[in-house]
Amino acid sequence: xxxxxAVANQKGGVxxxxxxxxxxxxxxxxxxxxxxxxxxxQGNATTAMGVDKGKVRSGTYGVLIGAVKPGExxxxxxxxxxxxSNKSLSGALIELVGLSEREYILKxxxxxxxxxxxxIIIDCPPSLELLTLNALVAxxxxxxxxxxxxxxLEGLSDLTKTIRLIKRKLNPALEIxxxxxxxxxxxxxxxxxVAAEVKKYFRDKVMRTMIPRNVRLSEAPSHGKPVIxxxxxxxxxxxxxxxxKELIERNERRRG
Numbered sequence: 001x002x003x004x005x006a007v008a009n010q011k012g013g014v015x016x017x018x019x020x021x022x023x024x025x026x027x028x029x030x031x032x033x034x035x036x037x038x039x040x041x042q043g044n045a046t047t048a049m050g051v052d053k054g055k056v057r058s059g060t061y062g063v064l065i066g067a068v069k070p071g072e073x074x075x076x077x078x079x080x081x082x083x084x085s086n087k088s089l090s091g092a093l094i095e096l097v098g099l100s101e102r103e104y105i106l107k108x109x110x111x112x113x114x115x116x117x118x119x120i121i122i123d124c125p126p127s128l129e130l131l132t133l134n135a136l137v138a139x140x141x142x143x144x145x146x147x148x149x150x151x152x153l154e155g156l157s158d159l160t161k162t163i164r165l166i167k168r169k170l171n172p173a174l175e176i177x178x179x180x181x182x183x184x185x186x187x188x189x190x191x192x193x194v195a196a197e198v199k200k201y202f203r204d205k206v207m208r209t210m211i212p213r214n215v216r217l218s219e220a221p222s223h224g225k226p227v228i229x230x231x232x233x234x235x236x237x238x239x240x241x242x243x244x245k246e247l248i249e250r251n252e253r254r255r256g
Contacts, residue, residue, distance in 0.1 A: 014155070046059075
């Protein structure tokens with residue numbers, strides 16, 4: 001049975017989609033059968049996986065409204081499997097709001113897929129609304145990217161409150177997979193201070209691998225590729241490959 005990991009942070013611009021896309025590709029390169037679920041109406045993860053979001057006919061939106069079976073909506077790519085998204089997903093918010101158990105729709109859909117994968121990674125929108133709630137209810141764990149900037153800790157406080165609330169009300173098994181420090185620059189005091197504060201608060205939940213500031217990470221999506229396929233030797237590529245290995249090792253240790 002595959003593990004479902006939501007990549008989430010209520011604060012935008014923290015490297016959430018970058019992490020979801022590149023972790024998916026890196027896990028696939030490690031021989032793990034991996035599915036990326038793009039649950040953001042912007043569809044940036046879809047583009048970064050080399051899929052034209054303008055040509056997506058069903059994807060996550062179709063699955064959520066029950067128009068298509070989950071397995072039929074999955075797109076195979078060179079970088080891992082993808083449940084794609086585009087702006088039509090915004091309509092799901094309106095269509096789902098009147099349904100009973102609307103927070104559990106994605107969970108039910110992914111239950112049909114999880115036996116076929118080692119990992120299912122969900123790229124969440126940068127806000128707390130019905131799509132994000134669906135992801136957090138469906139997930140076993142949450143991977144939290146944290147940008148090494150001044151306001152990062154404020155967003156973390158909000159997210160931990162949200163996770164506690166969801167554990168209490170909707171998904172008692174939800175846990176934090178880990179916290180990933182992104183856009184890290186060891187030349188600045190600010191990056192070092194944020195890293196120290198996050199480690200003090202989350203302790204062993206903080207991943208050892210830190211994602212550096214790297215121009216190749218910004219360039220890769222415009223070429224429709226994860227950074228590892230765009231420039232394998234870049235610091236960003238090597239960091240995500242290392243992060244994938246760390247994630248696999250952590251999970252293998254937990255399983256004993």
